[in-house]
Each structure stands twice: as structure tokens, then as C-alpha cells.
Amino acid sequence: MQTGLEDQLGLYQKRIPILTRSVKGRFRRFKTSVLVLAYAIYFLLPWLPWSRLDAPAQAVLFDLPGRRFLLFGLTVYPQDVIWLALLLFIAAILLFFVTGLVGRAFCGYFCFQTLWTDFFIWIEHKVQGERPARVRLYRQPWNREKLLKVGGTHALWLLASLWTGLTFIFYFAYAPQLLLDFFTGQAAAAAYITVGILTLSTYAAAGLMREQICTYVCPYGRFQSVMYEPETLAVHYDARRGEAARGRAAARAGQRTLAERHEKGLGDCVDCGLCVQVCPVGIDIRDGLQYKCISCGLCIDACNTIMDSFSFPRGLIRYDSEKNLALPAPAAPKVQWKRLKTIGYGVALVLMIGYLGYSVATRGSFDRAVNQIRQPLYVVLSNGDIRNRYQIRITNKAAQEQTYVISSRGIPADAIDLGNFREITIKPGHSGLVQASVRLSPDVAARTQRFELVITPQGKPAEANAEYVRFDAPGKRP
Amino acid sequence: MSEQKLQSQTVQTTGHAWDGDLQEYNNPLPVWWVYTFYATVIFAIVYWTIYPSWPFGKGWIGGVSNITYVNSEGETRTHSWNTRALLLEDMNKAAVAQKPYFDKVEAMSYDQIAKDPEMSGFILSAGKSLFAENCAACHQAGGQGVIGFFPNLTDDDWLYGGSYEKVHETLMGGRRGYMPAFSEVLNGEQINQLANYVASLSGIAHDAPKAAAGDVLFHSETAACYYCHSNDAKGRQDIGAPNLTDNIWLWADVPAADTAVNKVAAIRGVITNGLNKGVMPAWSGRLSPEQIKVLTVYVHELGGGQ
Numbered sequence: 133m134q135t136g137l138e139d140q141l142g143l144y145q146k147r148i149p150i151l152t153r154s155v156k157g158r159f160r161r162f163k164t165s166v167l168v169l170a171y172a173i174y175f176l177l178p179w180l181p182w183s184r185l186d187a188p189a190q191a192v193l194f195d196l197p198g199r200r201f202l203l204f205g206l207t208v209y210p211q212d213v214i215w216l217a218l219l220l221f222i223a224a225i226l227l228f229f230v231t232g233l234v235g236r237a238f239c240g241y242f243c244f245q246t247l248w249t250d251f252f253i254w255i256e257h258k259v260q261g262e263r264p265a266r267v268r269l270y271r272q273p274w275n276r277e278k279l280l281k282v283g284g285t286h287a288l289w290l291l292a293s294l295w296t297g298l299t300f301i302f303y304f305a306y307a308p309q310l311l312l313d314f315f316t317g318q319a320a321a322a323a324y325i326t327v328g329i330l331t332l333s334t335y336a337a338a339g340l341m342r343e344q345i346c347t348y349v350c351p352y353g354r355f356q357s358v359m360y361e362p363e364t365l366a367v368h369y370d371a372r373r374g375e376a377a378r379g380r381a382a383a384r385a386g387q388r389t390l391a392e393r394h395e396k397g398l399g400d401c402v403d404c405g406l407c408v409q410v411c412p413v414g415i416d417i418r419d420g421l422q423y424k425c426i427s428c429g430l431c432i433d434a435c436n437t438i439m440d441s442f443s444f445p446r447g448l449i450r451y452d453s454e455k456n457l458a459l460p461a462p463a464a465p466k467v468q469w470k471r472l473k474t475i476g477y478g479v480a481l482v483l484m485i486g487y488l489g490y491s492v493a494t495r496g497s498f499d500r501a502v503n504q505i506r507q508p509l510y511v512v513l514s515n516g517d518i519r520n521r522y523q524i525r526i527t528n529k530a531a532q533e534q535t536y537v538i539s540s541r542g543i544p545a546d547a548i549d550l551g552n553f554r555e556i557t558i559k560p561g562h563s564g565l566v567q568a569s570v571r572l573s574p575d576v577a578a579r580t581q582r583f584e585l586v587i588t589p590q591g592k593p594a595e596a597n598a599e600y601v602r603f604d605a606p607g608k609r610p
Numbered sequence: 611m612s613e614q615k616l617q618s619q620t621v622q623t624t625g626h627a628w629d630g631d632l633q634e635y636n637n638p639l640p641v642w643w644v645y646t647f648y649a650t651v652i653f654a655i656v657y658w659t660i661y662p663s664w665p666f667g668k669g670w671i672g673g674v675s676n677i678t679y680v681n682s683e684g685e686t687r688t689h690s691w692n693t694r695a696l697l698l699e700d701m702n703k704a705a706v707a708q709k710p711y712f713d714k715v716e717a718m719s720y721d722q723i724a725k726d727p728e729m730s731g732f733i734l735s736a737g738k739s740l741f742a743e744n745c746a747a748c749h750q751a752g753g754q755g756v757i758g759f760f761p762n763l764t765d766d767d768w769l770y771g772g773s774y775e776k777v778h779e780t781l782m783g784g785r786r787g788y789m790p791a792f793s794e795v796l797n798g799e800q801i802n803q804l805a806n807y808v809a810s811l812s813g814i815a816h817d818a819p820k821a822a823a824g825d826v827l828f829h830s831e832t833a834a835c836y837y838c839h840s841n842d843a844k845g846r847q848d849i850g851a852p853n854l855t856d857n858i859w860l861w862a863d864v865p866a867a868d869t870a871v872n873k874v875a876a877i878r879g880v881i882t883n884g885l886n887k888g889v890m891p892a893w894s895g896r897l898s899p900e901q902i903k904v905l906t907v908y909v910h911e912l913g914g915g916q
Contacts, residue, residue, distance in 0.1 A: 505752065506752070507750065508762075508764060511762065511765045512857055512865070513767075514767045515856065515857065519765075519914075549914065551911070551914075551915075552724050553730070567734070
């Protein structure tokens with residue numbers, strides 16, 4: 133029961149520890165496979181080799197000093213920040229889309245808080261035993277056994293947290309070297325600080341705070357309600373079936389079979405409490421849909437196990453929609469996507485993924501920025517010619533050294549003077565600066581409003597890139 | 611519980627009474643306030659021990675935090691924490707970071723620097739900030755100068771020569787441009803004739819007969835203009851005498867004058883009064899040799915070089 137703040141004794145309510153019982157079933161299997169897959173990716177990806185000419189052989193490397201992200205064959209530069217914006221947009225829309233369809237699937241199966249808490253509970257279970265053993269251990273005074281088991285659990289948690297933190301920094305430098313440096317005291321201060329913070333926060337969030345993160349810290353759980361619709365699938369307790377006319381009741385003699393129970397007006401719920409015992413956030417799903425529920429489906433597994441053992445039909449707790457449950461005769465629950473909101477999210481998702489894919493696939497091999505030098509805008513030369521100057525910055529985004537040729541369109545070919553650098557060779561990931569002077573006779577200058585500067589990677593005329601620039605002269609209006 | 615506590619409390623007063631019944635409540639401070647206050651006291655004491663705090667005698671208590679830096683003479687100095695030492699420490703770090711580049715500048719020839727893309731990039735940025743700090747006060751931020759006062763460095767005309775060596779010479783030793791006031795030796799009509807002649811050299815509308823007379827005067831011993839500006843009026847770079855036949859004006863503000871008459875008048879003004887303000891200070895000794903070398907390449911590049 134939730135109590136109002138005014139009724140509580142203090143402003144802070146002491147946490148009642150949640151000691152969950154393990155359970156077997158479809159959702160448990162799904163959760164475990166997601167956990168194994170996610171951990172495999174997170175912990176092993178930094179160790180995946182990938183040969184490169186100019187960077188460490190690591191498939192995924194966030195090279196902050198070099199100001200680039202190396203993702204397999206793709207190099208992402210700060211200029212590509214739009215991709216990050218698109219990615220975040222896609223992630224947000226995907227979240228809304230999935231939540232509208234099947235509720236808090238992210239919370240229940242994919243959120244790192246859920247994954248790490250699940251893993252930490254698994255450690256706790258392996259060291260301290262099943263729920264009754266843990267409850268007994270919790271209640272007994274501090275003796276040798278309790279010290280060893282609880283201490284061991286926390287030690288293993290800290291170890292897992294440390295490796296989590298270490299793995300995070302492995303993404304930012306060549307992992308084998310960084311690992312060596314880290315334990316020989318050679319790594320940068322930032323590495324130790326990051327690992328320290330991540331170790332402590334992982335330990336605190338997944339070991340100590342657990343469901344309090346979801347309940348009190350995470351904003352998503354609180355605004356999920358605006359994404360839910362009556363058609364949204366969520367973990368529901370079929371109260372009509374479970375409670376019937378006279379409520380739930382234990383399966384005592386005389387009320388063990390469905391026929392007996394229905395005759396007495398009892399519901400199908402045998403009030404075993406298993407759904408509460410397996411719940412990682414410590415709620416009773418039979419109280420209805422509530423904000424603490426992370427939709428992990430473990431109570432469904434638990435209930436189905438009990439239903440099977442009594443040979444009752446499964447699905448007393450199941451994924452269903454409020455709309456379906458309210459029908460006189462609920463149909464088989466299914467994903468209902470034919471809604472304006474869902475279709476809208478879906479279309480936005482497809483468009484954005486398409487745009488991101490297109491943008492990545494058609495990225496140029498270099499970036500260019502052309503600025504007219506504005507102090508002075510123009511210079512009158514000794515023979516009366518007008519000279520404008522331009523600064524051209526070229527960033528090589530390709531994986532190899534490249535020579536760029538600079539030329540002009542719309543002015544006489546000999547008007548442009550690039551000094552010593554008619555072509556410039558730039559190392560991968562580097563920028564080069566070229567000054568271009570353009571000199572026009574007064575009459576040509578008077579009729580030239582703008583012209584094009586063309587930058588062509590040598591040997592790749594198809595990738596040429598042009599930019600219009602102004603040409604200023606005395607007496608000319610902008 | 612907390613509500614019960616509040617209800618059971620009777621309001622305390624300080625015990626004073628004024629005017630018979632005026633009393634003062636004695637409400638305790640909120641606990642969070644008191645502890646925050648204690649925390650600020652502790653913070654202050656910790657702060658005093660780390661950073662400079664109290665005046666003491668003729669100095670002050672320096673605190674335990676020190677800043678060590680190397681000053682411009684290469685001596686290592688340690689001070690108690692202060693923002694000046696902090697700045698010197700930063701400047702020193704920046705100087706150390708720049709040193710490899712300045713060493714390269716020292717070792718390389720002008721041509722090598724200009725043709726090395728990496729060094730060119732360094733010249734563009736380091737030269738720009740050196741120019742902004744030392745030169746822009748007169749020559750303006752972009753080197754465009756001010757007509758009547760400071761030469762434009764971005765055009766293709768060089769008073770004293772535009773080779774690397776000449777630009778370097780100008781920077782090291784400074785320059786002094788001088789032209790006598792011809793009102794002392796010529797009358798107004800003669801000056802007018804000379805002005806028309808100079809206008810004719812640059813294709814500005816002029817009085818042809820006066821210009822012809824000016825031509826004679828220019829090459830005569832009376833005015834003796836050709837001594838400095840040379841026979842063809844193209845000037846002499848060895849003494850910084852400007853070329854009078856091109857479209858570039860430094861002293862007479864011809865481009866700003868709207869009519870031909872005013873343009874000639876502007877030229878007349880310079881001949882009449884002469885000028886003794888073309889002074890550029892010497893930078894040798896004020897800037898390091900490498901800094902002057904950077905500026906040499908930067909200024910050379912500004913005008914496209916020679």
C-alpha cells in the first residue's frame with residue numbers, strides 16, 4: 133500500500149529490502165538471452181580488432197584527443213554531430229513507439245539498470261542461495277557465515293562494477309595498452325577518475341539502490357503514462373478471473389480444482405504470493421497497473437508455473453490491454469498498431485532511420501569551409517586591379533592521405549593565385565589552411581558579384597565540391 | 611509525529627517586555643540552517659589554510675597552496691597562490707608548447723617556411739596574433755592601414771621593397787618617411803602645376819597645360835622632385851620614396867575625394883606641407899628574432915610578397 137507523504141513518519145522512508153525468488157519461464161529466458169547478448173557486446177566489443185592505417189587496431193574507438201570516433205570502417209568527426217542528433221531522435225522515437233505498443237519493454241528487458249540489477253541479483257543468488265535462505269540470512273545476527281556470504285556478495289559486486297567501469301574506458305583508448313597502463317599506474321588521471329566514479333555508481337545503483345533508481349530517480353517511469361493508451365499491451369492481472377465473486381483464496385481441500393472453486397464463487401488466484409516474491413521492484417501486480425512496474429514479465433512466468441501445477445489455464449497474469457480486459461469476453465491479446473499515434477511514430481522512425489542511413493552512406497570524403505577575408509574586403513593594386521582574399525580550410529575525412537586541387541569557376545582562370553599551394557596534401561583526419569588571392573581588372577570586378585571556388589580531391593573528380601563566394605570591389609553595393 | 615511535536619510546543623519568548631506587552635519570539639533556527647552555517651565556517655577555515663587570506667604585517671598569510679613557474683629569465687619561482695602567478699604559469703606552458711614551432715622557424719629559410727603546409731598554418735595563426743598585438747594599432751587588424759597615416763600592407767606596392775629580406779629589415783630597424791614642405795621653396799601656382807602633373811601620372815582628370823609645366827618643374831633643380839621620386843616618377847625603394855604612377859595612395863587621400871578638383875587638391879596639400887609622420891618604430895629588441903621572422907613571413911604573405 134502506498135501511503136501519503138503526510139502519513140509517513142519521516143521525509144525519508146527506510147527501504148525494505150527486496151529478496152527476489154528465482155523463476156523459470158519464457159520471460160526469464162528472454163531476459164537472460166538479452167542480458168547475455170548485451171553483456172557480450174558491451175564487454176567484448178572493445179577487444180574486437182580492426183586494422184587501420186593511422187589508428188590503433190580497435191573496431192570501436194572513441195578517439196577524443198584525435199577528435200574522431202572510429203566505428204568499424206566509419207570515421208565520425210565533430211562536424212558530423214548531426215548524426216548524433218538523428219541517433220538520439222531515433223532512440224527517443226523508438227522508445228515512444230515501443231512503449232505505445234507493448235508498454236515498458238525497454239525498462240523490463242533492455243535498460244542497463246535492469247540488466248545490471250538482474251546480474252547482481254544472480255550473483256547474490258549464487259552466493260547466498262534462494263529467497264528463503266537469503267531471508268534467513270538477512271534476519272540472523274552478524275556471525276561468521278553472514279559476514280562471509282554478505283561480504284563475498286559485495287566483493288563480487290564491486291569486482292563486476294570495476295570491470296564495468298574499466299570496459300567503459302576501453303572504448304576511449306587502445307584497450308590492451310590501457311589495461312596494462314591502468315594496473316601499472318601509467319594511465320591518465322581521467323581514466324582513474326572515470327573508473328572510480330563508474331565503479332561506485334554501478335555498485336550503488338545495481339547493488340544498493342536497485343528498484344529505487346526506477347522508482348525515485350528515473351523520469352521515464354513517471355511519464356510512461358502519457359505514452360500508454362487503452363490498446364497498449366502491459367503486464368496485467370486478470371482480476372475478473374482471479375477474484376471472481378468472492379475473491380482469491382488459497383487452494384485448500386475442497387477448493388483445489390477449477391470446478392470446485394467456480395462453484396464456491398472463488399477466483400482462479402490461489403494467493404500463493406509467488407508473483408510478489410519474484411518481483412524485482414517489490415510490488416503486487418494484483419493491485420493493478422502501477423508506476424513502479426517495469427514490465428519485466430517475471431510475475432507472468434511465476435503465475436504460469438503455479439497455474440500449470442494446478443492444471444489451471446495459463447494467463448491469469450499476462451500481457452494484455454486495458455481495452456481488451458474491459459470487454460465482456462476478452463479476446464486473445466495481440467499487438468494493436470492501427471492507431472494514429474503508433475503509425476505516426478512508426479513513420480517518423482522510418483523517415484529518420486532512412487535519412488541517417490542516406491546521410492552516412494553519401495558522406496563526403498572531405499569538408500571545406502571558405503571564408504572571405506574581411507579586413508580589408510578588397511585591395512586596389514598598383515595597376516588598378518582589385519584583389520579579394522579567401523581563406524579555405526579543408527578537412528580530410530577519408531582514411532588515407534589526400535591531395536586537393538583548388539580551382540575557380542566564373543572568373544578568368546589566371547585570376548586566382550594560391551601562392552605556394554595550388555594543391556595541398558592533408559593527412560587523414562587533419563585540416564589544412566590555404567589562402568587564395570583573386571585578382572580581377574576593374575571592369576571584370578565591377579560585373580563579378582560572385583564566383584565559385586572548386587575543391588577537387590586529386591584523382592577523384594566525381595567528389596569535387598564547389599562553393600559560391602562574394603567578390604567585393606570599391607563602390608559595389610552588397 | 612512531527613505534527614504532534616509542533617502542537618505540543620509552546621511559543622518561547624526572549625523574556626523581554628516593552629511597553630507592557632510587547633514581546634519577542636525566540637524561535638530556534640532551522641536545523642538545516644544551523645548546520646549549513648557550521649559548514650560555511652569550516653569551509654572558510656579550510657579556504658584560509660589553502661589560499662591567501664588575512665593581511666599580516668606588511669604582507670599577508672599566503673596559504674599552503676603554491677604555484678611554481680619559470681619566469682622569462684628562465685628562473686624557477688615559487689609563489690603562494692595568486693592569479694598573476696597562475697597567468698605566468700599558463701603563459702609559460704603555452705611558450706613551451708610553441709617552442710618546437712619557433713625552433714623550426716629559426717632553423718628554416720623563408721622559402722622553406724612558406725612552402726611547408728604545416729609551418730604556413732602556424733605562421734597564419736601565430737603571425738595573426740603577433741600582428742594583432744604589435745602591428746594592428748597602426749596598420750589595422752587586417753593590415754589594410756589608414757590613408758594619410760599608415761601604409762596598406764595588403765596591396766602589391768612596397769615602399770621599401772617586398773622581399774623577405776627587405777620586410778625583415780623594415781621590422782628590425784623601423785622606418786622614417788620624410789618629405790620636405792615645398793611651400794618654403796615653391797609658390798602656390800608651381801605647387802598647383804606639380805599636383806596636376808602627379809594626377810596625370812595616375813590617369814586622374816587634370817589640367818593638361820598645368821601638368822606639362824609641372825612635368826618640367828618635377829625634373830628641374832628648383833623643385834628637384836626627381837631626386838627622390840626618380841626620373842620616371844616610380845619612386846626609389848632604397849629610400850622609401852613612393853611610386854607616383856600607380857593607383858595606390860598613402861598620404862594624399864585621393865580615393866575618398868569625390869571630384870577631380872578635390873583629388874588634385876588632396877595632392878596639393880601633401881606637396882605644400884610635406885610630411886614628417888611616416889615613422890615606424892624598430893622592433894628589434896622588443897620582439898624575439900623568431901617572432902620577427904614569423905611576422906616577416908606573415909606580412910610578406912599579406913601583400914602577396916615580392
